[in-house]
Amino acid sequence: MPIKFLIVFLSALKLLIACDSQTISIEEQAQAASCQPNQLCQYNNQVKIWLAEQKITPETPFEIYLSLPSGYTVQSAKLEGVTMYMGFIPVLFEARDGLLVAHTMVGICSERNMTWKLVLELNNQQGHAEHVLYYFDVTY
Template sequence: MTKTFHHFFILVSSLLAIACSDSNTIIHESSEKSESYLPPENCVDISTCHLADGVMLWVDDNLKIQAESEFLIRLRVEQGRPFEIKGAKINGKSMNMGYIPLFFSQSNKDTYITQGIVGACDTDDMVWQIVIDYSIDDVVKQISLTLPMS
């Protein structure tokens, strides 16, 4: 990861930590009703997400994530299928914290990797999730994975 990109992660994490507020004051955005909203195929409270179309998403080594510490995210898809990542991010699931963009690199024919980081929050109920919009066999889908926080 480049030094500039690393600095960007630190800046975003710092801003997210400052913006963190009580979960009772969540501001609902209208993005859920926008044309680009896709109902996600969720994997909740598990460390690896397996979908029927052969997509698998996980946090490397199934580690418990710590705020402001980088971690590796992997995405694997069945070989031989047309696949493209349209967009990827980490966002707050339990409260509006904005989002942290993810930029995957293809490590081999069927595996993509990226570094992730989440900001610190002073409330114990903060939950983060990875959300990926992708196209497989020319069908646009979305997958999300709740991050296992320590």
């Protein structure tokens, strides 16, 4: 009887440890709380991100606008699914009229409403990396 109890206890403990109720990290929560999806977002470091359109649909091209303070550069940029893992989509920004603009699109999946995030790795004036996350919703 003690062995069965031990097995049940260890199994229950394993399940409790494996569960993770937090869907995004503490760092992401702070940024997620300050900006609404699909809206202009200005971060503490004066980085601004917005979409050309507020309504985004899958497999339809759209533009992402990025305004950086002087001395900042984009090291890397990618789109990742938040609602469902969809891999990642590289994003390339081009300079246009003093802004950076990316032409991109996201894939369709079984979820009619899906949240995506733009993950930016920026280099600041001192050459240090900063990460910025921008969330947006896609519906069809």
